[in-house]
Amino acid sequence: MQPEDTDALPIVEALDLLCLIEAKPHPRFEKPLTATARDMRLLSDAPWIRSLGKLDFTVQTEGWKFPTPMSESAPKPTPDDEVEMVEKPRPASQMQDLPDSPATERKPKVRPRPTPDMVLFKDRLLYLLQPPLDHLFTGKQVSVPFQPFDYQLEGIAFLMPRHAALLADEMGLGKTAQTILSIRLLLHAGLIKQVLIVCPKPLVFNWTRELQLWSPDLPFEVFGGDLESRRTTWTVSKCPLKLINYECLTRDVDFLKDDRVAFDLVVIDEAQRIKNRDSKTSVVVRSIKRDRSWALTGTPIENRHEDLVNIFAFVDPGRIPADTPPKMLSALTSDCILRRTKDTAQSEMPPLLYRDLTLPLAPAQQEAYALAEKEGIVHLNALGETITVQHVFQLVMRLKQICNFDPLTGQSAKLEQLVSDMQEVAESGRKAIIFSQWVEPLKVIAAALHEHNPMEFHGKIPSADRPGILDEFKSNPDRHVILMSYGTGSVGLNLQFTNYVFLFDRWWNPAVEDQAINRAHRVGQKQPVTVTKFTTEGTIEKRIADVLDAKRKIFHDLLAMNGPPAQMGLSEDDVFGLFDIKPPKRR
């Protein structure tokens, strides 16, 4: 403020500066202040700083090593190792491909999957990590004569992880090939080391041939020779794959008690052979020490649902408890059964054409038949309560034989038709199979068809000669027909180069007839297959055919799991019913 401005200031009242000031004690300063010093780790102790948390990373790992043949897994190389890689030739077309050439359209991959009952993580992992099967077979490592069909890859993917499996594909879909390839892959992977295949005696040759075809790199041994030789095969041989027929296995039951005789896998072909639980074959098969059990059959149920139960007594003992109601079977077994039919598996399979040929009997046959039937029925009625099903069977057989040929003159309506049909077959350059229940008619037929160079394949042909007969029939274009008995020729043979099947007379069980037909209508067949079923008008044959047709329908219903009937074959009542005779009271 400037001095010359003083007069302009307003008059201010004087302030009273003499007010009293009172000092009051404050509680916070009553305590004496003391200085203390303590160490403080400023960088690590709260509350001065917040924790930074973990600065370093840690990771843990867990690993699983899979069984592998020694040659497949190289040890970790030392730095000095010089590794020379195998140069594998590739098709020229592949070498010329550009890296960015458009990818070809790929089909969904088929891979083995772990089964629902597989508990151990390592086991599940092993199958989850297997490469797609289609890749394996298109590569060079697992050579195959031709690519398996997709449904066959699915069959292999089904079999590989399973310890208990029933492959019940319809006949002709290649169960043998699927099984061999599954075995081959499991052996390659080191998952199994010892395998036993059991099959009917007539099929040993077929298995041998299929093994050579589908697994040329796999050594195998067929049981045979004298006792000592078989003992060596059982107890000493280290061959990974052994093949035996049911009869030989039953004879060698004592060897199975030896602790050294144990297998990683046992496969039984035509598993219906063990459908009777108490039969010796069945007991012996079940006694084989094994880790995995596979059964193969196109007819898991030939007669009754117990057939399936008894097959499972081998496949997975204990899976089906005693007295399980038939309706429960499907739920208990569905995970272990794979069944495909030609209709579902192979849309590209050529059609199967049925020709039901009902012929009138020749005059001489008609006369003989009428007489035999009349006398036979009189005889049966005369037996009264002593009648048995065997008596009826005798009459049935007699009448069926007359339906084939007149016993006196040899006249035959069927043969006449057959000769005419075969002329057409031969002229078209095709081949045919003729089935009969008996050997004698086959011989008569052979004589009648001599111009077509027929071959015979039945129980009276020595086993050693049979492979040669099949090879000759296949390779010789002048051999147009082969004559087979149901018993010998209906199972396991691959005759897909034939296009005609004639059932000269009918078998008792539709499943056996189907097996016979499927010798021709199977994988590899390129042409339609025509099946001619001969029956004679107004005779026992027609009545049996009607019963069989009804049974066949039931068979298909059963395999569709619509609830199995109690009985599927010709029952005693069915047999008596053929002549409208009441069965005797049960004794």
Add this chain to the structure above:
Amino acid sequence: MSQTISPQLGFLTIFQESQGYQGGYLVTNSWGRPLEFRLSSAVQPNRVQQILYGTTLLEYLHADLIGKTLIEKTSTATHLLVTDCPAVLAIRDRLDLPVLLLLPRGDEPEWDGKPLTAHASPTTNGTLYQESRHEADVARIADLLAGVDASLDLAEPFGRIREAVGEARKMGGANRAA
């Protein structure tokens, strides 16, 4: 010492899920049969780790922490490593093991600014790359690829690994590794 063998292949994939980064490593023979499989626990970097490692975090997790550990812990030898994660390429600087990156066709052949060199693989559904700076690997990888079975699609085993990791998670396998 010289030995004639078919190459054994290592397939390494690392994926990020809610629990963190997890790796799966499958060793197969030259036609894809599994020889050994190894799984890592999940690693979840915290905020500080993310700040400290910065842009090197991804490479460290893939190449050093998970990838290298999985390979070193595996007892079966590998001659060629195939991965579908670009960050795994850096393993080549840490191990004497040629590394191939499998990218879907049409993807940009570059990783983190580093140029890549393509390799021909007619049967593989994708394109294979190696880091161009590892020039010596070019011929070595070509030799190795020639020894791989023509039927093996090198992209296919990654599907198997993912399925196996899923199964491990379902059955508690991942917890054992964690």
